Amino acid sequence: MSEALEEKIDTGTGYGLKPNGPLRHLAEVGPGTPYGEVLRRYWHPVGRSSDATSRPRKIKLLGEELILFRTRKDGTAALLHPRCVHRGASLFYGAVEDDGIRCCYHGWVFSPEGQCLEQPCEPGLGLHREKVRQPWYPLQERYGLIWAYMGPPELKPLLPRYDPFENIPDGHHLMVNDAGVGGGGPADLDFNWLQHWENVMDPFHVPILHARFSGEQFTAEMALMPEVAYEYTSNGVRSTQLRVLDESRVLRRVTEVMFPNIRVVPSPKLSEGTTNMIGWVVPGDDTNFRIFTVAVSEDPEFLSKLRSTHGGKPWATLSEDEHQRMPGDYEAQKSQGNVSFHADDHLSTTDQGVAMIRRMMAKQIRAVEAGSDPAGIIRDAESETVSITGGNFLVPTTSSGT
Amino acid sequence: MTENTSLINRKSGNTRPLLMLGVDGVIALEQAATLPTVSEHVTASGKWSREVLVPVGTKELIAELTESYDIVWVSEWGANAHVAFAGVLGLPPKPWPYLPAQFNKLSRIQRFAGSRPWIWIDDPLVDLDPLPADPQGLVLRVDPARGLVGLGKAVFWKLTDNNPDTDLR
Ligand code: FES
Numbered sequence: 399m400s401e402a403l404e405e406k407i408d409t410g411t412g413y414g415l416k417p418n419g420p421l422r423h424l425a426e427v428g429p430g431t432p433y434g435e436v437l438r439r440y441w442h443p444v445g446r447s448s449d450a451t452s453r454p455r456k457i458k459l460l461g462e463e464l465i466l467f468r469t470r471k472d473g474t475a476a477l478l479h480p481r482c483v484h485r486g487a488s489l490f491y492g493a494v495e496d497d498g499i500r501c502c503y504h505g506w507v508f509s510p511e512g513q514c515l516e517q518p519c520e521p522g523l524g525l526h527r528e529k530v531r532q533p534w535y536p537l538q539e540r541y542g543l544i545w546a547y548m549g550p551p552e553l554k555p556l557l558p559r560y561d562p563f564e565n566i567p568d569g570h571h572l573m574v575n576d577a578g579v580g581g582g583g584p585a586d587l588d589f590n591w592l593q594h595w596e597n598v599m600d601p602f603h604v605p606i607l608h609a610r611f612s613g614e615q616f617t618a619e620m621a622l623m624p625e626v627a628y629e630y631t632s633n634g635v636r637s638t639q640l641r642v643l644d645e646s647r648v649l650r651r652v653t654e655v656m657f658p659n660i661r662v663v664p665s666p667k668l669s670e671g672t673t674n675m676i677g678w679v680v681p682g683d684d685t686n687f688r689i690f691t692v693a694v695s696e697d698p699e700f701l702s703k704l705r706s707t708h709g710g711k712p713w714a715t716l717s718e719d720e721h722q723r724m725p726g727d728y729e730a731q732k733s734q735g736n737v738s739f740h741a742d743d744h745l746s747t748t749d750q751g752v753a754m755i756r757r758m759m760a761k762q763i764r765a766v767e768a769g770s771d772p773a774g775i776i777r778d779a780e781s782e783t784v785s786i787t788g789g790n791f792l793v794p795t796t797s798s799g800t
Numbered sequence: 801m802t803e804n805t806s807l808i809n810r811k812s813g814n815t816r817p818l819l820m821l822g823v824d825g826v827i828a829l830e831q832a833a834t835l836p837t838v839s840e841h842v843t844a845s846g847k848w849s850r851e852v853l854v855p856v857g858t859k860e861l862i863a864e865l866t867e868s869y870d871i872v873w874v875s876e877w878g879a880n881a882h883v884a885f886a887g888v889l890g891l892p893p894k895p896w897p898y899l900p901a902q903f904n905k906l907s908r909i910q911r912f913a914g915s916r917p918w919i920w921i922d923d924p925l926v927d928l929d930p931l932p933a934d935p936q937g938l939v940l941r942v943d944p945a946r947g948l949v950g951l952g953k954a955v956f957w958k959l960t961d962n963n964p965d966t967d968l969r
């Protein structure tokens with residue numbers, strides 16, 4: 399083709415499009431994956447304390463199928479691999495007893511730490527039973543949640559405390575929600591967790607998605623386009639958003655991500671002060687996650703009332719047509735793909751916060767590969783309480799400087 | 801990702817080598833730097849701002865490099881690399897080209913460069929996947945605690961002289 403002719407043809411069509419796919423290093427969570435190994439260096443919520451009972455419950459966490467239960471005698475929560483070490487029947491069909499769970503097939507009993515306590519069909523109830531161990535993970539309970547550590551046992555860190563939940567004022571309640579607060583959709587979110595987590599550093603979408611598209615989902619103030627200061631912190635990335643409300647007042651809204659998957663997003667309905675809630679974006683696998691949120695409030699219904707509406711209607715009641723006309727976070731993030739093709743993104747000015755998270759994730763991958771602790775790991779009991787800076791603050795115009 | 805590179809490749813007739821420059825860890829350091837830095841407040845057209853550590857001597861080194869190279873920003877800062885650092889680095893008002901790439905940048909660099917020789921200086925963090933044995937240009941990696949300045953000019957020129965495949969001057 400001659401050069402002159404070639405110049406006239408607009409070649410920017412979809413023909414021959416070659417997608418580059420996801421950034422798997424960052425998005426994938428399974429054992430042995432780069433970020434999966436980062437995630438395994440921290441404690442993760444696996445469920446509410448009330449989820450562990452004498453009825454075995456299937457849990458999927460970081461791509462691993464697990465069984466959660468609570469022993470009958472001293473009420474110890476336990477998290478075991480489902481496949482019985484004997485010949486593989488699932489402990490989902492097991493019976494929880496005083497000190498452990500009994501497999502339905504040949505009756506082997508396992509303690510919360512996987513020791514085999516009894517092999518009823520074997521001579522002497524299992525003379526060699528100490529030779530087997532059912533794979534298990536350590537658990538702790540705090541703030542109404544059960545937390546698991548799935549990483550190298552010798553590197554197990556402390557389970558952090560968070561200052562908003564340590565001194566609860568009189569008349570306030572500590573509460574837990576696992577129904578996807580902030581996800582804008584169902585409790586079980588059916589796409590890659592990173593699409594949700596990195597959205598925390600994207601305040602620029604708020605005036606578009608949550609005002610122009612969905613009708614004003616939060617408040618009139620949140621619909622203003624912010625000016626943002628981004629910074630790395632020792633354990634994540636922080637955005638400080640300024641929205642000029644009028645001549646004398648500025649709304650200073652601070653959000654944080656903390657590694658490896660924590661969202662510190664103060665109420666978008668703008669209750670003032672340091673935030674009273676923190677969320678954990680917990681991957682079940684590469685295409686499913688849940689959000690566990692802990693909050694302190696006078697109103698025991700605070701978290702359930704936070705759910706945003708679309709044109710005044712709850713998400714779950716929307717028709718197909720309404721989902722399309724009034725999309726929210728779920729529609730936007732799910733539609734990026736089951737695992738977004740990050741490598742095809744056109745990162746632009748307003749993606750700086752997202753880019754900072756991705757960069758810090760890559761750094762943690764390198765740190766873990768090099769045998770170091772990733773960001774935010776706590777080993778010293780003196781510093782086990784994490785301070786939160788996220789919140790909504792109304793400030794006079796003169797002192798708002800970023 | 802598609803890039804409109806054809807005009808540059810075909811029309812410029814320019815044989816000066818391209819210098820592909822990352823920003824984070826190269827111009828802007830994040831961690832405890834092991835050489836003198838200045839904390840700079842940079843902004844992207846008022847949309848956002850950041851405090852970054854720029855090693856002393858970066859401005860002068862960039863100015864010198866522009867005598868021999870055409871610089872292209874290749875980073876997640878996108879067009880803002882030039883905008884945000886214009887004052888700090890004394891950059892010309894007409895922005896240099898940019899490729900908005902954060903990780904695994906090689907194929908985009910190759911596509912942009914076409915037949916022009918190139919050097920690519922970046923933080924090793926950007927290589928999520930390993931680079932091929934022959935990247936078709938010269939790849940230099942900085943120590944992110946020292947950045948571009950930490951490479952040392954002497955080393956830099958030596959490396960380019962020693963590369964028989966690329967006639968860089
Ligand atoms: S405008 Fe941001 S995803 Fe389309």
Ligand SMILES: [Fe+2]
Nearest residue numbers: 603604608727
């Ligand atoms: Fe949102």
